Amino acid sequence: MKKVLPFIKTVKLGDVLIIFMLMGLIIFIINKSWNTPIGQYLKIEKNNEPPKIISLNQIKEEEIAGLLGDSNISIVDGKARFSKAPCTKKYCIHQGWINKVNQTIVCLPNQITISITDGSESYDSVNY
Amino acid sequence: MVVRAMTPLTIKTNTEDHFIAKLAAIAIVLSIIEFFLPSPIPGVKPGIANIIILYTLVKFNLQTAVWVSLIRVFVSSILVGSLMAPTFFLSLFGAISSLIFLFIFQKLPKKYFSVISLGIIAAFGHILGQFFIARIWVIPHDSIFNLLPLFLISSLIFGVLSGFITDTLLEHKTNRLPN
Amino acid sequence: MIFRNLIFFLIIFLCGCGQKDRVYQYKDYIFGTIIDIKIYGETENKSKQITNLIFDDFQRLHNYLHPWEKSLISDMNHAISTGKSFIIDDAEIIRVLKENTELSQKTDNFFNPAMGKLIALWGFHEDNIKQSIPSSSVIKDFVSNMPLMEDLTITNNTVSSKNKKFQLDLGGYAKGYALDRAKIILQNNNIKNALVNIGGNIIAIGMRGDRNWIVGIQHPRKPSAIASINLLPGWSIGTSGDYQRYFMMNEKRYSHLINPISGFPSANSQSTTILIPPSKNSGVLSDVYSKPLFIAPTEIKIEIAKKLNIKYFMIIQNDEKILISNEMNKVITWIDLKDEKGITVY
Structure with missing residues (x-):
């Protein structure tokens, strides 16, 4: 209790106001972007190249050449993850599986981004 | 034959320069410690060097804070070997954007706003600057916006913390810099 | 003041990076099909105005060309069926007739626009398909004296036929x-970037900003795309499929793509897709040339593609195996393909 006291003494009304405003903004953005259904397609994006879209409804090991080398992406049971990456920290692999629309894993060093889509935005028009 | 005496090159420094140097040195050390700290979520860092920038801003002025901030960005990038790499630009634009936000908000009435507000604004500005540059240059796809909430939450938490720590520093060391 | 600054900066940061260049999209229903036009990098006013010009032109074409509703062509058909000659005072339509004769001959009559009666016999000349199989003797009789484009005599502005x-x-x-008309109208009005989709046939004009237009290719048996393709500036894509106009009887599928040799719907493929590089009539070619590839027997499909100089084609056979040209295979991105072993690359 004693340790919290100086904090309470420091905080002023305006601080609280700013904290609440930011929390509101964050909740608004989360509601908009994360409250989404399970997606059907995986979008693989490399720098300055059109996205590659593949179905999540398959078992596949996709190899993508990035800035540093090849990254592997595994697709199993409608989910996707990075399974191999040439970067040193392997953050992209530790992020694990994604399957909901707009979920994204970015591999910054290798400049590859994977994200889940529902398929509606993956092309401009359909030929039939 | 005339031999000219070699005069040693001297730069005249004033007390402000000394403060800048000391503060920047501390900020650089903090940056480097942070660089080697393991992070549970990629890209999420507490930004402890921000404490020094806030301290400088309140204790001195914005101009000094700009110096300290920019020196920190360049020198720590050189030391960890990422100068001119994407992470350097993320760091640089984060710092610049953070300073812009501080510039706008530095005149917040002290009666209602403590340094905690500044901490939040600095952290928020930092992350927005990084996102801006990441979107237009490092990863030119809108998908990175999905990561925004995560970074905003962390900037809020670490912003409050750094503001609070700065406040304690300002109270304890009223007139002297920590050595 | 502070808060005005805050809002100002938030707008710059949040919108400045998130905003995309606008694409204006317009839809209409002409030719009994959906027309979908996307225009990039123009003002809303101009996009809307030019799109309306295109829709008006399509309505005009509809009134000329519709095969069974009241149109110039159905009047001509009526005159011919009663043995009379018919006067067409329109150079554009005469050109269209001549181009059809030429294309029909080039495709060894696998593309045969003269056999409208056969299509009608199968009940496809109605908005609601009749769902009945004509008697084989009627079909045999028709095929034995198959009307061809060559039967149409065009002298100046008078057309007639002995058949x-x-x-x-x-x-x-x-x-x-x-599609070709749309391309001309867009170009005449200085629109550089657009994507026109007329009932599945698509032409790309320019690009979508800094990337090409991306087009999905419909899976013949699923409500989703099987693949996608970057449609480069000026290129057209066309598909003939048995999943658009068809009826099922005794678990057998009868599509509107009828083989002029047998008189029966062709059943060896589910769909054929072709890409046509930029040319004056690339829209026409993307529509017309997908037909012979769909209708012709499997053995001669490749030969026909070669003869017609179709470098980019993909044929999804009835056994779900895919025949694809080497060129096409290089540019296609598979979206929904469970087994890549089913692909044969030529």
Whole structure:
């Protein structure tokens, strides 16, 4: 209790106001972007190249050449993850599986981004 | 034959320069410690060097804070070997954007706003600057916006913390810099 | 003041990076099909205005070319069926007729717009398909004296035919022709970037900003795309599929793509897709040339592609195996393909 006291003494009304405003903004953005259904397609994006879209409804090991080398992406049971990456920290692999629309894993060093889509935005028009 | 005496090159420094140097040195050390700290979520860092920038801003002025901030960005990038790499630009634009936000908000009435507000604004500005540059240059796809909430939450938490720590520093060391 | 600054900066940061260049999209229902036009990098006013010009032109074409509703062509068909000659005072339509004759001959009559009566016999000349199989003797009788485009005599502005069964059906041509018309109207009005989709046939004009237009290719048996393709500036894509106009009887599928040799719907493929590089009539070619590839027997499909100089094609056979040209295989991105072993690359 004693340790919290100086904090309470420091905080002023305006601080609280700013904290609440930011929390509101964050909740608004989360509601908009994360409250989404399970997606059907995986979008693989490399720098300055059109996205590659593949179905999540398959078992596949996709190899993508990035800035540093090849990254592997595994697709199993409608989910996707990075399974191999040439970067040193392997953050992209530790992020694990994604399957909901707009979920994204970015591999910054290798400049590859994977994200889940529902398929509606993956092309401009359909030929039939 | 005339031999000219070699005069040693001297730069005249004033007390402000000394403060800048000391503060920047501390900020650089903090940056480097942070660089080697393991992070549970990629890209999420507490930004402890921000404490020094806030301290400088309140204790001195914005101009000094700009110096300290920019020196920190360049020198720590050189030391960890990422100068001119994407992470350097993320760091640089984060710092610049953070300073812009501080510039706008530095005149917040002290009666209602403590340094905690500044901490939040600095952290928020930092992350927005990084996102801006990441979107237009490092990863030119809108998908990175999905990561925004995560970074905003962390900037809020670490912003409050750094503001609070700065406040304690300002109270304890009223007139002297920590050595 | 502070808060005005805050809002100002938030707008710059949040919108400045998130905003995309606008694409204006317009839809209409002409030729009994959906027309979908996307225009990039123009003002809303101009996009809307030019799109309306295109829709108006399509309505005009509809009134000329519709095979069974009241149109110039159906009037001509009526005149021919009663053995009379018919006067067409329109150079554009005469050109269209001549181009159809030429294309029909090039495709060894696998593309045969003269056999409208056969299509009608199968009940496809109605908005609601009749769902009945004509008697085989009627079909045999028709095929034995198959009307061809060559039967149409064009002298100046007068058309006539010695074959009273001749009935022009431009269903395999009109959408492609409309694509080429759309291209001309867009270019004349200085629109550099657009994507026009007429009942599945698509032409790309320019690009979508800094990337090409991306087009999905419909899976013939699923409500989703099987693949996608970057449609480069000026290129057209066309598909003939048995999943658009068809009826099922005794678990057998009867599509509107009828083989002029047998008189029966062709059943060896589910769909054929072709890409046509930029040319004056690339829209027409993308529509017309997908037909012979769909209709012809499997053994001669590749040969026909070669003869017609179709470098980019993909044929999804009835056994779900995929025949694809080497060129096409290089540019296609598979979206929904469970087994890549089913692909044969030529």
